[in-house]
Amino acid sequence: MGSEHTAKAFDTDLQELTRLVAEMGGIAERMIVDSVDALIRRDVALGQRVVTIDADLDALQKKIEERAVLTIARRQPMAVDLREIVGAMRVATDLERIGDLAKNMGKRVAALETDFHPLKLFRGLEHMTDLVQQQVKSVLDAYAAHDLPAAMAVWKGDEEVDAICTSLFRELLTYMMEDPRNISFCIHLMFCAKNIERIGDHATNIAETVFYMIEGQAITDKRPKGDMTTFATTVPNT
Amino acid sequence: MGSEHTAKAFDTDLQELTRLVAEMGGIAERMIVDSVDALIRRDVALGQRVVTIDADLDALQKKIEERAVLTIARRQPMAVDLREIVGAMRVATDLERIGDLAKNMGKRVAALETDFHPLKLFRGLEHMTDLVQQQVKSVLDAYAAHDLPAAMAVWKGDEEVDAICTSLFRELLTYMMEDPRNISFCIHLMFCAKNIERIGDHATNIAETVFYMIEGQAITDKRPKGDMTTFATTVPNT
Numbered sequence: 001m002g003s004e005h006t007a008k009a010f011d012t013d014l015q016e017l018t019r020l021v022a023e024m025g026g027i028a029e030r031m032i033v034d035s036v037d038a039l040i041r042r043d044v045a046l047g048q049r050v051v052t053i054d055a056d057l058d059a060l061q062k063k064i065e066e067r068a069v070l071t072i073a074r075r076q077p078m079a080v081d082l083r084e085i086v087g088a089m090r091v092a093t094d095l096e097r098i099g100d101l102a103k104n105m106g107k108r109v110a111a112l113e114t115d116f117h118p119l120k121l122f123r124g125l126e127h128m129t130d131l132v133q134q135q136v137k138s139v140l141d142a143y144a145a146h147d148l149p150a151a152m153a154v155w156k157g158d159e160e161v162d163a164i165c166t167s168l169f170r171e172l173l174t175y176m177m178e179d180p181r182n183i184s185f186c187i188h189l190m191f192c193a194k195n196i197e198r199i200g201d202h203a204t205n206i207a208e209t210v211f212y213m214i215e216g217q218a219i220t221d222k223r224p225k226g227d228m229t230t231f232a233t234t235v236p237n238t
Numbered sequence: 239m240g241s242e243h244t245a246k247a248f249d250t251d252l253q254e255l256t257r258l259v260a261e262m263g264g265i266a267e268r269m270i271v272d273s274v275d276a277l278i279r280r281d282v283a284l285g286q287r288v289v290t291i292d293a294d295l296d297a298l299q300k301k302i303e304e305r306a307v308l309t310i311a312r313r314q315p316m317a318v319d320l321r322e323i324v325g326a327m328r329v330a331t332d333l334e335r336i337g338d339l340a341k342n343m344g345k346r347v348a349a350l351e352t353d354f355h356p357l358k359l360f361r362g363l364e365h366m367t368d369l370v371q372q373q374v375k376s377v378l379d380a381y382a383a384h385d386l387p388a389a390m391a392v393w394k395g396d397e398e399v400d401a402i403c404t405s406l407f408r409e410l411l412t413y414m415m416e417d418p419r420n421i422s423f424c425i426h427l428m429f430c431a432k433n434i435e436r437i438g439d440h441a442t443n444i445a446e447t448v449f450y451m452i453e454g455q456a457i458t459d460k461r462p463k464g465d466m467t468t469f470a471t472t473v474p475n476t
Binding site for chain 2: 072
């Protein structure tokens with residue numbers, strides 16, 4: 001009866017943790033979309049709202065960490081149960097970082113005061129964001145459903161995001177070469193593109209956490225890497 | 239006797255955790271210095287070594303998390319003891335991120351194939367790196383010694399780093415405006431400067447963890463922020 005009670009208490013704790021992670025996920029997804037929307041529509045107020053809301057995400061992460069630690073101390077879970085708790089902590093850490101990256105984009109909205117706005121550039125950023133937001137959504141669903149194949153699909157999909165980021169960087173470089181007045185604006189977009197690419201990396205981290213939770217070990221395959229922005233030296237001639 | 243045994247076992251666990259965090263700290267500090275050295279001396283092999291060593295840091299972080307969780311489950315520590323364990327996990331997370339940022343700089347070394355190398359630019363980067371490396375060193379010492387005033391000094395010192403980063407960004411912008419052939423090189427340096435600035439942010443995170451460990455609550459003051467790179471729209475005339 002005692003151990004049955006403990007098992008039930010553990011389940012309740014775990015459900016609460018999972019609920020908090022889902023809450024964080026909802027906020028983080030919203031922040032991604034809103035920060036890029038704010039950039040494209042130059043909506044400074046919306047950008048500021050993303051900056052403000054990040055504090056909620058930070059508070060939730062601390063709360064999850066606190067509850068997870070208490071659950072471990074009180075219920076002394078073993079094996080798969082323990083991995084569930086550690087998994088919740090890890091996912092919360094990645095979501096907190098996603099929030100930081102979106103917040104950084106939100107801050108940049110106020111800086112984009114220029115009339116130079118080639119639609120094509122924003123399309124690239126939007127396309128990247130759609131993909132990454134879908135990756136984040138899919139991996140959070142996979143986490144909630146303990147769906148390993150779905151998590152692995154996200155893990156593999158990161159390559160496409162990285163490829164788009166590299167091509168966007170090249171395009172931004174050409175605009176900078178063409179006219180120095182575009183430089184400042186393009187740099188902001190580069191940092192934003194890099195932020196979105198990093199959000200994608202966090203989605204793959206979460207996929208690795210799902211793997212660890214289900215399989216009980218770390219993933220050994222090397223993650224596919226399509227991002228070449230750190231290697232891009234040659235600038236297309238314009 | 240039983241509780242004395244538990245207390246002793248806990249102390250041993252905690253010492254081991256602290257030792258592992260110190261090991262991570264040593265590696266991370268080395269990576270910061272080496273990555274910037276590699277950039278300045280265009281030492282591709284050294285840059286590659288930084289990239290390679292990052293896997294050690296990741297493995298250590300996972301090991302610390304694992305041991306911390308086991309310690310919590312086995313010893314069921316309370317209050318200050320629990321905060322010590324949570325603190326070790328948090329510091330390990332920040333050190334792991336510092337490693338990622340240094341690794342990103344290491345990757346960029348191979349891309350800096352250009353003859354354009356104004357010494358002044360590198361001096362700015364070096365100066366920032368010296369400061370940040372000192373911040374990381376000081377905060378790790380403060381963590382090891384439970385020295386709250388020392389940790390708070392680091393926390394407040396971040397402002398200077400951010401100010402140097404902003405001024406370096408402005409300088410890089412002028413070089414880009416002057417000659418489009420400098421653009422690609424300067425963008426790499428901007429991303430590196432931003433990485434170093436973020437490493438400084440992680441040093442302040444660690445300072446906050448020291449505060450939490452000692453005071454038992456989160457720091458409430460807003461962190462001083464001198465980094466204006468996300469707001470920099472105006473480019474100095476050249």
